[in-house]
Amino acid sequence: MASRKKNLQGLVAATITPMTEHGEINLSVIGQYVDYLVEKQGVKNIFVNGTTGEGLSLSISERRRVAEEWVTKGRNKLDQVVIHVGALSLKESQELAKHAAEIGADGIAVIAPFFLKPQNKDDLTAFLKEVAAAAPALPFYYYHIPALTGVKIRAEELLDGIQEKIPTFQGLKFSDTDLLDFGQCVDQNRQRQFAFLFGVDEQLLSALVMGATGAVGSTYNYLGKKTNQMLEAYERKDFSSALNYQFCIQRFINFVIKLGFGVSQTKAIMTLVSGIPMGPPRLPLQRASKEFIDNAEAKLKSLGFLSFTDLKNGNLETSS
Ligand SMILES: CC(=O)N[C@H](C=O)[C@@H](O)[C@H](O)[C@H](O)CO
Ligand SMILES: CC(=O)C(=O)O
Structure with a gap:
């Protein structure tokens, strides 16, 4: 059984994986990034080398170094550091899982292999089981993101009986809008203490109603504080305030989605809001355009997500 910490929640x-202007990973700002998340956003858990972290665009050695730096800099500051170790090659995935355990990460997560794909639940379970077994002391999370992997096996089906196959299974990161599937994952596993982590930030409130125990997302890098206010309102059963917060967050996400929103744009927004240079994305992604950044900045300001002082302080912090 995995050594069980308190459940991952909130x-x-x-x-993001910070990069230099030349496209190399930039470990030097990760310490600052940890402090920013904890102090400015009230976010104390991280999910490293996933979609937003361009994990699948990094080499194995880069993934190891990035993971190690987050664990080191997060020590005594963060509650949990989960490392995404999914890869097309089972061997690489196992190597990363083992490495995550060695460096003292709090959990590992895996997406479905997406080139030669598992055809059914049994194929996928068999793959996940082999990865989980490489880190037998670490909580294991399945990262369901069918729109990107093309693997459409329903999470509800995958979860049925999964603990018998994968004893370290501890939860699901669900990045899909199918709330029937998500709700049934929760409903059918009420007796188990799984973490149900929702991954569509603009719809989190609906997922809370459906039983989400936490959320993993790109926007919590810079909208963590706002989203925490929504969670607090929900906790005290002030649903009309919670909805106001969600709508406010939606206005921003809806606006940027229309302009074209992805990892490149997330990097640019985070640079702007935090003042920490995230650098460009790696090919095949291209930098966000100046036009996008200007529009996003104006929207952040009009919604009160970014003030002139924030910007100034952020910039001062990085130059010091
Ligand atoms: C596809 C993708 O990257 N999804 C992220 C996490 O799973 C989300 O955090 C989104 O970035 C966010 O919900 C905005 O659409
Ligand atoms: C959003 C998310 O969970 C990821 O970047 O992997």
């Missing part, structure tokens, strides 16, 4: 920021 907001989990899907970390």
Whole structure:
């Protein structure tokens, strides 16, 4: 059985992988990034090397170094550091799982292999089981993101009986809008203490109603504070305030989605809001355009997500 820490709950920021202007990983700002999440956003859990972290665009050695830096800099500051170790090659995935255990991460997560794909639940379970077994002391999370992997096996089906196959299974990161599937994952596993982490930030409130125990997302890097206010309102059963917070967050996400929103844009927004240079994305992604950044900045300001002082302080912090 995995050594069980307290369940992963609340907001989990899907970390960006900072890069230099030349496109190399930039470990030097990660310490600052940890402090920013904890102090400015109230976010104390992170999900490293996932979609937002361009994990699948990094080499194995880069993934190891990035993971190690987050664990080191997060020590005594963060509650939990979950490392995404999914890869197309089972061997690489196992190597990363083992490494995550060695460096003292709090959990590992895996997406479905997405080139030669599992055809059914049994294929997928068999793959996940082999990865989990490489880190037998670490909580294991399945990262369901069918729109990106193309693997559409329903999470509810996968979860049925999964603990018998994968004893370290501890939860699901659900990045899909199918709330029937998500709700049934929760409903059918009420007796188990799984973490149900929702991954569509603009719809989190609906997922809370459906039983989400936490959330992993890219926007918690810079909208963590706002989203925490929504969670607090929900906790005290002030649903009309919670809805106001969700709508406010939606106005921003809806606006940027229309402009074209992805990891490149997340990097640019985070640079702007935090003042910490995230650098460009790696090919095949291209930098966000100047036009996008200007529009996003104006929207952040009009929604009160970014003040002139924030910007100034952020910039001062990085130059010091
Ligand atoms: C596809 C993708 O990257 N999804 C992220 C996490 O799973 C989310 O955090 C989104 O970035 C966010 O919900 C905005 O659409
Ligand atoms: C959003 C998320 O969870 C990821 O970047 O992997």
